[in-house]
Amino acid sequence: MGRRSSPHRLHPRTTIEMETGMDLAGQIREMILNGELVPNQRLVEADLSETFGASRPAVREALRELTGEGLVERVANRGARVRAISFDEAIEIAEARRALESLCAGKAAEAITDAEIAELQALGTVMRTAVDDGDRELYAAKNRELHDRVHEISGQRTALTLIRRLRGQNVRQQFRLAQKPGRADVSVVEHLAIIETICRRDREAAEQAMAAHLDSVISAMHAVRAEAEAQHAPRAQLEAAS
Structure with missing residues (x-):
């Protein structure tokens, strides 16, 4: 009998994807970051080996690296799976x-060049337009790009490494937050303030x-979280009364 298919089937990477230079x-x-692999999904070495055209030892080493980053966890007698982050841990990560x-x-405010100022200002314009047009996907991509550029401009390599690891662990909470109605309208104002203060080279601001x-x-x-708990409360009360 053949192996049962995963509900989240892995598709083989194309030649272009394999030749991007990403390990x-x-x-x-x-x-994991883009949601193609979801929390608690099993990571079967044979499937990953086939998907990426990589050896089993190479897959094993990659999973070991991601376990160290907190994105993957090993479960006794079950193998590896994408690690789910609790709400309390998500808050700690955000802090x-x-x-x-x-x-x-x-x-970044201290180190930014004139060319980088123009770049961030242009990025802010795109973000504002994306929100006005209701383009959540574009806004989310530019949101991440802005944060990445601020980190890169700052020259703080150690902080950059830590931030990328933390953000990866919190990706599902970020996705849920991005879907909250009206959140982008609030977020874009905050991001434009970040751009404005960095571009005027005001470190404290x-x-x-x-x-x-x-x-x-x-x-x-x-x-x-409060909204989710409120939605579940009536159901729990009905079940208790039945």
Whole structure:
């Protein structure tokens, strides 16, 4: 009898995808970040080997690396799976990002060049237009690009490594937050404030703008949780009364 198919089937990577220069761990990481691999999904070495045209030892090493990053976990007698992040842990991750990203924003304000100022301002224009047009996918992509560019401009390589790892662990919470009605209208104003303060080379204001943005993210995450709990409460009460 053949092996049962996973509900989230892995599709073989194309030649172009395999030749991008991204290592195996990086490719699996990207599948987790973009939601192609979901929390608690089993990561079967044979399937990954076939998907990426890689050897089993190479897959094993990639999973070991991602386990160290907190994206994958090993379960006794079950193998590897995408690690699910609890709400409390998601809040802790966002709080850690607040400290690191505020540092990067301040450093970016000190280090930014005239060419980079023009780049960030153009990026802000695209983000504003995306929100006005209701293009959530474009806005989400540019949101991530802005944060990446701020980190890169800051020159804080250690902080950048830590932030990427933390953000990867929190990707599902970020997706849920992005789908919250009206969130993009709030978020874009915060991002434009980050751009404006960095571009005028005001370190303290840039740090404060980034901190305010992450504080807003944390508050919105609490709101999403409260809404979810409120929706489940009536159902639980009905079940208890039946």
